[in-house]
Amino acid sequence: MTADHRVQLVRDATFAHLEADGGISGTRGTTPDGLFLRDARHLSRWQLTVDGTSPTTLVPAAAEADHTAACVLTPQGTRDQPPAYTVFRRQSVTAGTFTEHLRLVNNRPGPVTARIELTVDADFADLFELRADDRHYAKPDGRHETHTTDDGLLFDYRRADWHARTTLVCNPAPDAVDSPQDASRPTARALTWHLPLDGHGEAQLHLTAHAHPHGAPSHPPAAPPAPRRTPAPAPVDDLTRTCERGLADVDLLTIAATGVDGEDVYVPAAGIPWFLTLFGRDSLLTSYFLLPYRPGTAAATLSALAAAQGRRYDTFSGEQPGRIVHETRHGELAHFRQVPYGRYYGAVDATPLFLVLLHAHYETTGDGALAVRLEEHARQAVDWMFTDGGLDRHGYLVYRPDTGGLVNQNWKDSAGAICFADGTQAAGPVAVSEAQGYAYDALVRTARLAEELWKDEPYAHRLRTAAARLRTRFTSDFWMPDADFPALALDGDGRQVDALASDAGHLLWSGILDAERARRVGRRLLEPDFFSGWAIRTLAAGQPPYHPLSYHRGSAWPHDNAVIVLGLARHGLTDQVDTVTEGLVAAAAHHGYRLPEVIAGYDRFATATPVPYPHSCSPQAWAAAAPLALLTASRQVAVS
Template identity: 75%
Template structure:
């Protein structure tokens, strides 16, 4: 979980982050508050004052459910002059909507009047503007407009063909609407009410904010969504793993968003995480769906349809699009629309394409349904073609990527700058062949060969893929194995040198099967030694190396999903004791986070503190972390 104290509410691809008194302050950085829909902030200020002062939080805001929070506030008072009234505040979020209910209750035997003010603003900032990376984006011709309505305010933003609105509807309507005090943005407005309260009486204010993002309207259907029902029968039980599974399935429901699939069909897929990644991510959605396969195979079918619909068709250096390549992420914000960032449809991932093929076969293997494999045959063949050509298998012998200065320096799951490093901390230079992507490619080739033989009835194609996979496995054993360390290299750099940092990526090789069984078992046991295993989880880099940092993103922290893949690999290699040790650590970590695993844990040893140290910028909930307990359950069942 994040270390900050904000309250986060989420529902149907809309979320709001609030301070503990229910305010939105216009913050930026690692955890910006606000109301968000489709990559834009539709509320940047929402600050209440009572009788001219900031209210005192008698009971700080607490999330009662995933989409509703409440707090109790009052004006300033003293022991001899207690506050005249109390404010009971309840806030909730729904599809592109934020609602607030204020109930003012008089504490006195005589009539009193409350003066309530609410300062409101909508900056329509793109999520990428709010990150703490010091980037600034020009917005030529951008226009903000604020208009009073019969019952509130409407904020509008326009830039060329881009248009978005935020409407505030009040019951009762405010008595006055004025420019906010100095020190606020010019667009901020203050809504004021004088609220009469009878002796020990009460009054209510109802406020509704409608976010209207650019582009297709948010869906407003009221059909029961998964988060309204029990998560899954498979999660029943009271042991810690069962409770973590139940929480994880509920979080997947919270993160599920509507997208367009193949042939324009409407599908619902797990977005990657909140606050930064409430959108379709190729790698994240694929691994999340794989973890869920024995429990919710329909999620995999939806993700495969959505990714087939966005599969690369042309060459575009700006976005990294190439024919057959599976998308890394999609964005719907202003900066993506005007191509100021490459992420509208960004293809900077070396591993999403083979993982697409892995999931396609695994879906058929799990369900026995051949219809999806038949429907996506052309897309699968194009994905294989990409691996062989632009992906680098034919030319380099491996899947490779070159760092993208306008996008991602690293294009595997460890995609932060500096993550693919030598033992001295130096970042590898491209073309880079990361180890786990070769394992995915090997597995993808073999799985697709099975589809070709059994479903597509193309024996020649199946034979070609198997031969390609065998050659890849042979090369990998010769080029990646570090004899002295008795461990696989993290990567090969553009000169073919082994990138020699000891990293958790090696655990993915157990899952994909590219290592021979003897080496795989040695690697699995090595990952549970103290420099790798913190007692909670396997670290991304083994401690004691120069680049190790327990609070880094990918150089010493521990990721639940990374450990889920490792767990599945341990099960495949028959390392039952190691699997149970790893599972116990992860489940214990989940139990100390109310059974919700965060995106990342700090790499500190379990003996150092009573619970895992939070990584300060972690997304929570986050899809593949949420699905991790289900992967652990599957691994245990297979061991």
């Protein structure tokens, strides 16, 4: 069964992927099914049979709301012997809980007995185990147990100091609990009920699974406050609808985190299924897009990232003093350092983006209290840029491929994404173009904070001078005169990585390019090899490495386009703003006004609808917030 036949439920940092009949079969790969919380799968099998056979699906599972789905099932029947009863199945998720309500309706005038069997298992697999990347992780001391309780089951997993559980409560309690005949795992159990139904009567069955992940707080933080909706512009149009859907998706992806002073804060997680956790770059750009409408999101994100800021050197995780974290994880493999992602710092751009957002929050709200509160964190972030980030030694922010983590440490973080025009991957230390723009903007903005709020003019002067030198150096080293376009990167030998890529559009947003070059780049990005009609591609078509179904070498990302559109607006390129906005909103309209993480790079004239990228996260935070950036840009050019 393909992912297209599945339904996804999400609420309160908990999500479930279900098959068309509402079941879970324990799949892996692109879209694993199950119940997930804190990077672990707490239900890996949930399969219903009626009268000894798999049911017929009359109405496939469909979402009634983002956290609730329903389907209609029956025992197998024929035209002459229609099913004796119908099963109305309703399922939902909330914080750490999966709930199922079965309502069985007798279709006959006489009494019948429905035989219901549910096979359940919990494998407690870490999300990193479920990816289709052929990696395997040893767990020689892991112990799985299943216990029968008075009203259900207890699944228990222990490994050294790691302990996770899933409990199942049934009302009514099952008549029997056995090992299923087809059990692929010894921990699976089959629960059986014999439910009497009067003539045209009905019976109810309630099932509640509670996930108890390792390390979960004994007193979970309260639910985030209801968001304050920003009044929509009139009239209600497709951009407005896309913004509303985006705000709703951001709400779905909002999770609890710990702020810099130990307070509970609520931040946008990156996306489902793989990234329902705090991500530095993703959460920062999402918060920036939302800033004119929900400034509280930026404040929460900045506080959470300041709390996780690097304090020491750790080669395994990439932690360095002052560096802003790339991602955080709560799973078993991170706990035992089998993957480096418990707190992983392998990003070259999260640190300058932290500084950009800190000033932008002050600039937007007029309230400098947060920037004063985080002054030392900001100074440490600046120090990282000059020292371990590479500005002093290399003249640029640089990264080296991390063999245990990410080969590329900018937003195009897949292997091979930072490539020459012939497709060759750049070797490190690599200086990607957009990160230099972020660094320039971070220095300029932090200088303003130093001058206006911290009252440290010598420090402000130092940062302004460094920014000006970076801007001059960047133009000299990155600009490709023959292409009249900036290089994607400089490799470790200082060579221009000459693939034509969308990263150039970020330079318009950051302001590192002079106005004339910026306008030329903006117009170039709307040429047909870059602009598909739906969006600007990550890599211009016609180059050897271009592939419309690649992750970063020809696909199109809404958040990438949103940053570019903000840059187009900054330089008064009104027609280009309108063109990209129209394409993205038209693409969203084909997806229920929800922008996916990424779409394929095929031309709009070639297909009636945008072609999905097969491994796209949805919902995904910076794609969800992208329409708000489009709205901001449209308003900017309208008044310019």
